[in-house]
Amino acid sequence: MLSIKDLRASVDGKEILKGINLEIKPGEVHAIMGPNGSGKSTLSHVLSGRDGYEVTGGSVTYNGGDLFELEAHERARAGVFLAFQYPVEIPGVNNMYFLKAAVNAKREQEGKPEMDSMEFLTLVREKMGLLKMKPDFLHRNVNEGFSGGEKKRNEILQMAMLEPNLCLLDETDSGLDIDALQIVAEGVNALRSPERSFVVVTHYQRLLDYIVPDFVHVLAHGRIVKSGGRELALELEEKGYGWIEEQAA
């Protein structure tokens, strides 16, 4: 599904990603952990096509094509989804309109007609129910005045509506209490399927009790310095990153 080879990227002339290699097959869940500032969000931004990053080397192949040939909105329509570490507030635009626009953009790409209002409402209400979101969220402005937990749930709601192939979750668990964490994890697990892959960025192994990964990678100083199974997450939680950074150095 996604093949990242020796990916290098910089911001304002400063190299942040220094040769990332990662192979993700359909249905797999990859967790990425690593110290603050190691480049985790940079990686998810580069993959989802945010402006301001310069890819200076390497390649990323998505479903057999060059991911960098696609603009951000085209990647989204092709099934790449980023759940933001810091979801963005959009004043003056209500959630319902935003969700509908997103869903219909994808359907247009797929050659399907726009979803009619009834169908949309039924679907969104069902998904909101799963995420225990109150109906009034639809009519509020996108993320405006939402609590941290509500914003993260809203990201998962968008993901559930868009049914992407590749889900990049950037610290979706940060700042969530245990109840919210469980709700979010359930939302993610409900989407797990043999065709869909996940990259889960987190600082906490606790999330991985609920979203069980196939692989855990450690990203430090712009490189993946260690990969392993889910037991690596436990080890990291216990010992921190120092020992790996030393090994790598």
Add this chain to the structure above:
Amino acid sequence: MSATEHFAAQVRNAPRAGDVAWLNQTREQALASFEELGLPTTRNENWKYTAIKPIEKKAFQAVDGAVSAADIEPFLFEGLDADLMVFVNGAYAHGLSKIGADGVRIASLSAVLADDAASVESYLGKIADPRASGFSALNTAGLVDGAFVHAGRNQVAPRPLHLLFVSSGDDAFSQPRNLIVAGEGSAVSVIEHYVTLGEGSHFTNAVTEISVAANADVKHYKVQQESDKAFHIATMQAEQARDARLASYQVSLGGAIARNDINTRLVGEGAEATLNGLYLVDGRQHMDFHTNIEHVVPHCISRENFRGVLDGRGRGVFNGKVHVYEKAVKTDSEMSNKNLLLSKNAEIDTKPELEIYNDDVKCAHGATIGQLDEVHMFYLRSRGIDPTAARSLLVFAFANEVLQSLPLEAVRQSLEKTLIARLPKADHLDELVQ
């Protein structure tokens, strides 16, 4: 002939409504003022950013316009149940107008000046200073037609009043003069609406005076949708007595040069003024807003919220003055002006101007100039929304913040649709109009 001489001659040769001593005197004094002041130049601090040279270059004159009911149809607000007064090139068009008999007093100023000038004597030219600028003087020197609205004590207008000023013909010069008098405890809504039939390069020089008596409530809308070749100069001057409320909503979309002076004097305690505005500037348009809120007495409130979207080589000016007199303690005033620049060549000069002569006040003001937020854009694009549609959505949301404040739903919705029609790939935004 200089432009001043040209316009003075226009006024002198124009037919006049009403032949009463005080009125003749008002006009004569104003004409003398105009000849003395002339048209403003950029050397005048208040006109520093707005050069009106193009107005001086054309021979604007009175033009008879032939306008049919079908012509004005597109300018009516869908779903608005309102009294309607239509003015064609400044002259009241009785046949196109429709005024219910059950409401407040509504009449053309020309008729009132001819038959009953006494009923406007204590207001006309007394609220707005004819010497405020050469344009005000010129308008007063002409003083021929416009709308007169008078709500008596505790009278509540059953419908809003839609004043439709249609200009047609290339050189048409019109000088609407409106007077809104809201008696104690009364309530009226008036929409001043300026449009062009066709693409003419005409000149509108309007003055609107508003008197809001104690505890009265005036909602005033000014929608300026003239052609991009038109010149539009307008002054609104209000005076508010004790506990009087005035809300003025200014939406400016058209004109090559459009200058609005929007002023109110709070002369009774507890009076409250709201001035909101939206300007969309594109191409080579130039729009200038000068607002002045005078807090003369204690315990008054003013709220001001203007937003501008500037594209192309458009230029905007916002000068928001708040003048708090020495004895106007406990003044509560907020002013905000936010501008969105969509192109490298668009420009805005924004300046809050606070003159506060006592310490016991609460005054907040802020002005911002920015571009579309890259983070907002990325968020929308990351959800599959293409960049053009994302941009239109954000512009709409930004501008709509002001339109949302319009209490008349039909006017608000109509303007939201107008805004959407100006934006590319924005047809879906209709869904946000509710």
